[in-house]
Amino acid sequence: MASSRAGGSGGGASDSDGFSDDELDLAVQAAIDRRIRQRQQAAAAVPRPIHRRRHVPRDHIAAHQRLYEDYFAPEPRFGDALFRRRFRMHRPLFMHIVGALERRYEFFRIREDAAGKPGHTPIQKCTAAIRQLAYGGPTDMFDEYLHIGESSAIQCLLEFCAGVRAIFGDRWPVFVKSIKHPVGPKKSYFATRQEATRKDVERAFGTLQNRWAMVRGPARQWYIPNIGDIMYACIILHNMIVESEGDELTQWNSEDDTGAGPSHGVATANVNMGVPRGEVERLRAFTDMRQRNAHIRLQEDIIEEVWTRRGGH
Structure with a gap:
C-alpha cells in the first residue's frame, strides 16, 4: 500500500480527495471562465450612452x-x-482671386457630398478665408452666416x-x-541708408497688422508651413490691393534720371519705377533678381545711384 500511494502521487493518480491533477486544472479553468461570463453579463445589463457626432443641418x-444678395448681386444689399471694409478690397479684385483659385484648384469648385447635396460655393469658401484673415477670432465665428x-x-483658410x-x-x-562689412565711403553710406529703412519695414508690418487681424494674433496653434503661407498671403494680398486701388502708389517716373543705363539688365533708362506692370516684365525681373550675379550687379547699381543722389562727395 505504501509503495502504491507513492507511485500514485508521482504519476498523476488520485490524491487524498479523490481528484487527479488534470481534473483539478479543468475545474479551476471552468471556474475562471464562469466568473468572466458573469462579469460580461453584468456589464451588458448596465446601459451605457452611445456618443455620436452631432449633425448640424446646414443649408x-x-x-x-x-x-x-448681400455683396455680389447687381444691386447688393x-x-x-x-464690401471694401469687410473684405479689405474692392469686389473686382476679390472676384479675380476667386476665379483664379477656382480655375486651378478643385477644392474651390462646388462639389456634392456623399448624400448628393451641393457643398459650398467658391465665394463662400473665399469669403470664409478672407474674413478669418481680416477679423481673426475663432474659426467658426461665421458659421451662422x-x-x-x-x-x-x-x-x-x-x-x-x-x-x-x-x-x-x-x-x-x-x-x-544689406552689406555686413562695408568697405569704402559708397558702401558705408549705402549700408547706413539701408539700415535706416528697417523702420519702414517695421511700419509696413504694422500696416499688415492693421489690415489683417490674424497677423496680430498668436501663431502657436498653427504649423510652421501654414504660418508661412498665411504671412505670404497677407503680404501678397496687400500688394495686390495697393496696385488695384492706387496706380500712383506703385508706378512713378524718376525725376532726376541722368540717362545712364543700369548694368544689371533688370531695367533700362527712363523706366517706370515700382512694381513691373506687364506679366513678362514681372517674371523677368523676378527671375533676374534671384540670380546671384544679377543680384550683385543690382546692388552695385543701387549703391551708385544712392551715392550719386547724395552728391557724389
Whole structure:
C-alpha cells in the first residue's frame, strides 16, 4: 500500500480527495471562465450612452444666396464701401482671386457630398478665408452666416493662403541684401541708408497688422508651413490691393534720371519705377533678381545711384 500511494502521487493518480491533477486544472479553468461570463453579463445589463457626432443641418444653398444678395448681386444689399471694409478690397479684385483659385484648384469648385447635396460655393469658401484673415477670432465665428463649420473654415483658410501664394507669389519684388562689412565711403553710406529703412519695414508690418487681424494674433496653434503661407498671403494680398486701388502708389517716373543705363539688365533708362506692370516684365525681373550675379550687379547699381543722389562727395 505504501509503495502504491507513492507511485500514485508521482504519476498523476488520485490524491487524498479523490481528484487527479488534470481534473483539478479543468475545474479551476471552468471556474475562471464562469466568473468572466458573469462579469460580461453584468456589464451588458448596465446601459451605457452611445456618443455620436452631432449633425448640424446646414443649408449651403440658402447661405450662398444670402451672401450673393448681400455683396455680389447687381444691386447688393451692402454697397461698395461696406464690401471694401469687410473684405479689405474692392469686389473686382476679390472676384479675380476667386476665379483664379477656382480655375486651378478643385477644392474651390462646388462639389456634392456623399448624400448628393451641393457643398459650398467658391465665394463662400473665399469669403470664409478672407474674413478669418481680416477679423481673426475663432474659426467658426461665421458659421451662422456662411454655414461653414470649424474644420471646413480652417481648410478654406489654409487652401486659400497656399493658393494665393502659389498663383500670385511670383509677381512681387524682393529685398536687396544689406552689406555686413562695408568697405569704402559708397558702401558705408549705402549700408547706413539701408539700415535706416528697417523702420519702414517695421511700419509696413504694422500696416499688415492693421489690415489683417490674424497677423496680430498668436501663431502657436498653427504649423510652421501654414504660418508661412498665411504671412505670404497677407503680404501678397496687400500688394495686390495697393496696385488695384492706387496706380500712383506703385508706378512713378524718376525725376532726376541722368540717362545712364543700369548694368544689371533688370531695367533700362527712363523706366517706370515700382512694381513691373506687364506679366513678362514681372517674371523677368523676378527671375533676374534671384540670380546671384544679377543680384550683385543690382546692388552695385543701387549703391551708385544712392551715392550719386547724395552728391557724389
